Amino acid sequence: MAEAPTGVKTEVKTQTGQPEGANAATAAEAKAAANNRKTAGALTAAITSTDARPAADLQTTLGDLARGDVPSTPAEKLNDIAEQQAHAGLIDGGTPAVTLPGPLAIEGSKPTDQPKVNEDGSVDAVVVDETKGEQPKQPDLPNTIDAQIVDENLPAVRETAVEQYNQTTDDGAPAISAADKTPEQLAIEAAAEKDRLAIEQAKTDLANLTGNPEDAAKIIADDPENAQTAEEILAGQTEPAAVNKNATDALAQLEEKAKTKPLTEGEKKKMGVIKAILLIIATLPLTVPLVAVGGAVAAGVALGGAVGKN
């Protein structure tokens, strides 16, 4: 407990702004982490509009950051203001000469009531005796919780990267060296490899499929077993790109199997259906969805019809 100059009892509580990673080995690391959070807080403050001022635009904020001219956090501004007031001789009472910015303004409070930022980034929050009435608001500090933020667009690519990372060559060595590579780097490499394989696949498919798409559709439409197989491959998909993916995946599975054991007649037949689908897809305008939906129409007939219409 401390006696404030005005006679108001105040209690100073410290929110321990624990440095990022409670295991921070050294004080220097803790200080660096606090400094990083401070910069993050300053950037957040810059792009946040308050009653007192509009948010800075992104171009200006990036420019300030690039010049190392990171704006002060609201808490730092408060300290500056308190200091100015002290120098102006207003610290001991009277209405503060400087209006506090935005949400941190505490009506009726004295400069001595202001939150103070410590060197390690923690904040001393001043709690005024209840008899004074209004409680000061806590500063809007940047969030310091450590958590992995995963971009929702990336999990699939990352999964591929991990798969590739886990693969080994014939002699048991890792297929990809992960040394000095971040998950993001691995993801980019995996995505590039996936694209390369897709192009290779497209080249092979096209080289093998020079037949007539109407004939291909007929192969499916004329044989109920083939129509059933085609329907299974479509799996309810009607968009050419999605159907193309289903067919390519199914083909890859069969080709993979063919490397270790001969394909059965049924599987060879399935491969023919897949190739026929790929040929049909390649000759359809991409904006025209296939007609086969939910098994209502036999896939082969639908494919044949779609080709016939085009």
Add this chain to the structure above:
Amino acid sequence: MYMADMTNQSTNTLQHHLDAAAQTTKQKMNQNPAAAQALGDTPALQDEVVDVEKELLQEIINRLNQNKMSSEDAQKVAKEFLSLLPIHDQKDLLAKLYQLSKANQGMQGVYLKFAQPYEENEKQRKLSLMSQHLHQGKIEEALSVAKGEPNG
């Protein structure tokens, strides 16, 4: 659970502020053609550059908060990104973002976010072109498109 909620809340709040700041930036650029030209050659590109800036700042702020990036590195990324402007076309944007992502750990996510839709569009364009060629019986041309040859 509580920590995760707090983190999500904080992320959403940051996202909200960044969205608003991006909107303000776009409005400012609309009113100041000279400044807008410093970002990109066309209004659509200028808007996209602002979107990139938004993603970049979000990544920087998150990484700083998580202590995965130092303030010095944040400054370096900002400086390097601004030196890449103006952007001349979509391909130029992706090439420059790729360059930025290679040189700065953690910026790969920003590159991927913009590269994926472009790659998808490009794939659709190629498939459509291949389809047209095949309709006209031009198998060789379709193969050229598949191989990614210049005329494709």
